[in-house]
Amino acid sequence: MATRFSRRVLLFIGFGVALPALLLAGLGVFLTLRISQAVEDQALRYDSYMSKQVAEAIEVELLSEMRRSIALAENAALSGGNAADILTALRQGETELGRPYVILLDQLTGYSLEMFQGQPVVYDPRAGGQWFAGLMLRGSDGQVMGSGGWIFDPRQFLINHFVSVIQDRLPANPRMYGSYESTRKLSFELLGPDGARLAYVRQPYDLGEARTEPLRGPFEGYRVRVGVTSNAAVVLAERFVGFEVTFIALMVLAIALAAIFGLRYTLRQVELAQLKSSFVSNITHELKTPISLIRLAVETLEMRRITSPEEGDQFLRTIGRETDKLAQLVDNILDFAKLESGRPVFQLRPVDLADVAREAVETFRPRLDDQGFTVETEIPDHLPPALGDSRSLVHCVLNLLDNAVKYSRERREIRVSAGTREGRVTVSVADRGIGIPPGDQQKVFEKFVRLDTGLVHDVKGAGLGLALVNQIMRAHHGRVELVSTPGEGSTFTLVLPVSAEAAATPQPEEQTGS
Ligand code: ADP
Numbered sequence: 001m002a003t004r005f006s007r008r009v010l011l012f013i014g015f016g017v018a019l020p021a022l023l024l025a026g027l028g029v030f031l032t033l034r035i036s037q038a039v040e041d042q043a044l045r046y047d048s049y050m051s052k053q054v055a056e057a058i059e060v061e062l063l064s065e066m067r068r069s070i071a072l073a074e075n076a077a078l079s080g081g082n083a084a085d086i087l088t089a090l091r092q093g094e095t096e097l098g099r100p101y102v103i104l105l106d107q108l109t110g111y112s113l114e115m116f117q118g119q120p121v122v123y124d125p126r127a128g129g130q131w132f133a134g135l136m137l138r139g140s141d142g143q144v145m146g147s148g149g150w151i152f153d154p155r156q157f158l159i160n161h162f163v164s165v166i167q168d169r170l171p172a173n174p175r176m177y178g179s180y181e182s183t184r185k186l187s188f189e190l191l192g193p194d195g196a197r198l199a200y201v202r203q204p205y206d207l208g209e210a211r212t213e214p215l216r217g218p219f220e221g222y223r224v225r226v227g228v229t230s231n232a233a234v235v236l237a238e239r240f241v242g243f244e245v246t247f248i249a250l251m252v253l254a255i256a257l258a259a260i261f262g263l264r265y266t267l268r269q270v271e272l273a274q275l276k277s278s279f280v281s282n283i284t285h286e287l288k289t290p291i292s293l294i295r296l297a298v299e300t301l302e303m304r305r306i307t308s309p310e311e312g313d314q315f316l317r318t319i320g321r322e323t324d325k326l327a328q329l330v331d332n333i334l335d336f337a338k339l340e341s342g343r344p345v346f347q348l349r350p351v352d353l354a355d356v357a358r359e360a361v362e363t364f365r366p367r368l369d370d371q372g373f374t375v376e377t378e379i380p381d382h383l384p385p386a387l388g389d390s391r392s393l394v395h396c397v398l399n400l401l402d403n404a405v406k407y408s409r410e411r412r413e414i415r416v417s418a419g420t421r422e423g424r425v426t427v428s429v430a431d432r433g434i435g436i437p438p439g440d441q442q443k444v445f446e447k448f449v450r451l452d453t454g455l456v457h458d459v460k461g462a463g464l465g466l467a468l469v470n471q472i473m474r475a476h477h478g479r480v481e482l483v484s485t486p487g488e489g490s491t492f493t494l495v496l497p498v499s500a501e502a503a504a505t506p507q508p509e510e511q512t513g514s
Contacts, residue, residue: 010266018259025252029245036241043234044211047186051213051226054188057169058215058224059116061161062133066121066149069093070135073102073148077137083146086137090148096160098152101132105146114217122147123218129153131218154218155192162190162199185232193221205230275448275463282450283462286329290322297322321367328402331395332464336447339471346389346475350499353425354383356390357418360397368414371405378417383425386496388476393494396472399465400429400492406459407490408433420498424478428493435486445470445480469494 069090076089083102090100103111103122111124111132123133134149166188187204189197191212204210210227214220228234297315306312357379368375397416404414411432418427436444436451443449447467466480469492473480477497484490 007267007270010263010270014259014263018255021255022252025248025255029248032241032244032248036237039234039237043228043232047211047226047228048213050186050188051211051224053170054166054224054226055213055215057165058158058161058219059217061165061169062157062218063116063119063121065095065097066133066135069095069097070137070148074137077139077145077148080140086146086148090150095150097133097150097157098130099150101134101149101151103132103134103147103149105144108147111147112217116217121217122149125218126151129155133218152218154222155198158190158215158219158222159199162188163201166201185229187227187229189225189227191223191225198222202229204228205232205235272448278450279448279462279464282460283329283333286460286462287326289460290326293322294319294326317366317370321370324363324367328395328398329462332399332462332468335392335395335472336464336468339468339475346392348387348389348476350385350501351388351390351393352383352385353393353427353494353496354379354381354418356393357397357416357427359390360394360401361416363394364398364401367405368401371412373405373408373412373414376413376415378415378419380418383418384420384498386425386476386478387499387501388496392472393476393496396469396494397427397429399469400494403465403492404429404431404433404490406461407431411489421495424495424497426493426495428491430489430491432489435488435490436482436484437486441482441484444482 070093072089072093073086076085081089083104087100087102090102108122111122113120113122115121120136121133122136123131125131130151131154132149132151134147136144137146137148139145185202187202188200189204190199192198204225204227206227210225212223212225215222215224297318300306301312301315306315357377361375361377361379365375401414401416408414408431413432415430416428417430418425420426440451444451445466448463449467450461450463470480473494473496478495481493481495482490483493
């Protein structure tokens with residue numbers, strides 16, 4: 001009852017701590033991902049804006065280059081000059097654009113027109129990747145008389161000007177979003193019609209998505225791509241998100257493991273505390289009963305209330321039996337305390353388990369006779385020696401005999417046998433008692449455990465006997481085996497390895513089946 005209650009309380013506390021922690025971690029991951037998504041969206045919008053700015057700045061660059069060199073040609077046209085005069089004037093104007101070229105109004109049909117910064121730019125592709133690009137010229141009558149311009153290679157122009165456009169023209173653009181500082185961590189690439197990179201400013205970092213903007217007019221087919229560099233805030237944000245999500249996932253794992261193991265450990269401790277408290281009441285009872293019986297017997301003898309010498313012997317036997325019980329109990333407690341403290345003191349010497357079995361049966365025989373048990377023994381004269389502490393081993397067998405007596409009902413039959421099996425020596429104590437259900441056969445070897453079945457309420461015990469037997473056997477590199485059928489009986493077998501060292505001393509060997 002109490003265990004179930006504390007289990008519920010602990011589960012409640014455990015989940016009360018673990019669940020909010022898990023929820024918080026989930027919220028943390030969710031918010032981080034949302035914020036990083038927002039940063040990325042914002043960055044993409046900014047990149048898109050910047051790519052348009054770069055495209056525009058390239059147009060401004062071409063326009064200003066053309067304007068710088070066309071002033072003389074404009075003057076020639078205004079003062080009524082013909083095509084040859086205009087061409088001569090164009091040649092005089094310094095330019096890196098290419099070969100000067102003049103087109104009169106009647107030849108202009110078929111040419112394309114694009115507005116660069118509110119100024120019409122005439123253009124047309126020529127063979128071999130060459131383009132014509134020019135500005136409108138007005139004659140002396142104020143009417144458009146044609147276009148003066150250059151036949152140039154847009155690819156070369158872009159390659160020559162791309163870096164300087166970004167470095168000089170972009171920060172100077174008054175309509176620019178933000179400032180030069182904010183473009184510092186952007187990378188710009190010039191892509192040719194075939195998609196190849198022709199020029200770039202700062203190495204791009206591949207974030208998967210980058211904005212491209214197509215160029216117009218004589219630059220048709222070329223594109224500007226804007227992305228981020230590896231030290232851009234958005235890249236750091238992305239790395240941080242990865243780190244944080246991993247960190248939170250590890251934290252969640254740690255919290256979950258701590259909750260599970262912490263709960264299991266605490267529950268075990270609570271169970272142990274409850275077992276210990278029942279142990280104290282059990283042991284008190286165990287001590288009190290023989291003491292009262294001894295006192296009663298002593299008082300009766302003292303007051304000479306006995307009617308016959310046989311009755312006197314009876315009381316003396318009671319005193320002897322109860323004293324043995326007390327001694328065994330005290331031995332159990334002391335040995336157990338010693339083993340628990342991790343300092344077992346065993347006198348390891350060559351031991352013959354046949355002698356151990358015989359001594360235990362003889363010591364226990366008065367109690368067996370007293371309670372009407374028949375004992376069948378099958379113990380050879382000698383067994384191969386094992387290394388052990390004979391007092392402790394006798395004590396183990398006495399504990400098994402004590403249990404066989406305590407947990408038997410009408411069929412008061414006990415069989416003690418000893419023998420060898422696969423290089424080991426064994427002693428078995430079998431009873432025809434109440435037996436142990438398969439599910440509990442491991443549990444009975446735990447300290448303070450008393451099964452809540454059958455005779456346990458009538459029979460006293462501290463729940464130490466089998467735990468002690470198990471510990472002693474393990475300290476001897478051996479084990480205890482249990483075969484039991486509820487209602488039929490139980491057989492406990494002590495198994496010890498034969499000691500090669502002790503066997504070197506010649507000993508007579510006999511064997512009986514067990
Ligand atoms: P206890 O002092 O209760 O006898 P033990 O450690 O010797 O403590 O045994 C633990 C429990 O194992 C007992 O309370 C009993 O329920 C069960 N048990 C031990 N030996 C036998 C047996 N021979 N037959 C049936 N049940 C047994």
